[in-house]
Amino acid sequence: MKPCLDFRNSSSFSSSLCISPGVQLALAGSEWPFCTEGISINGKITGSVSTMTDGDYDYLIKLLALGDSGVGKTTLLYRYTDNKFNPKFIATVGIDFREKRVTYMSTGPKGTTGKTFKVHLQLWDTAGQERFRSLTTAFFRDAMGFLLMFDLTSQQSFINVRNWMSQLQANAYCENPDIVLIGNKADLADQREVQEKLAKELAEKYGIPYFETSAATGSEVENAVVALLNLVMKRMEQCVDKSVPEVSNGGSSSQPETAEPVRKKCSC
8 A cells, every 4th residue: 555645745645544643544445546634524515615824734635627728727726716817818838736725614414514624725727738638637647626617608618528528537536536517708708609508418418517607707616616625525525434444342443345446436
């Protein structure tokens, strides 16, 4: 097994889960690229998020934005992290990322208030140009969730969503990763080429949420990112529940199940 990750001092991820310092529990039947320390998750997570400016954190969550060049990945992430909009288009070269600290409030059974988690979000911005494709896909396996974007004023960028989805299914940490589909530039209604009905049908086909956002106005930007964070946290809860071994009367834990091959169907 790989050594457990202390994500406060490293940018890489491990396929193990740290429940407490010095203790590792294998995620049986799943290769899940996150690590946490001293945290347990109880209750159904469908929580709310508020901004946290500094201090320590419980989770490092890596989200990745992808889509054709010019769909607005950089401006959307900038809007989310800084609440600002830069109308000047500068194509991303390779990979860039932004960061934001948030406080995540989980929701327990029957709507009761659950635990509060301090989350450090890393939002990775990938180049949409074909010449950077091999570089960007190399980052897919380390991401825990994906903002799959297209431009509402570009029919071709919408058509290419299927190609991006195929690449995700081939290169992400599992065959069905957590994804939110985003149609950006909703403020340019007079230039719109993609019907909302068709976009919703595509999202329904893939079984993923769909949002129409505007990085220019900020409309639905935060809701889209929070929806993806909700999906990631739910999967984390399920993985934690499945990874905790049973404890016998003698106090010794049973061995976790043998890990299956690396590529999974996201069974957690």
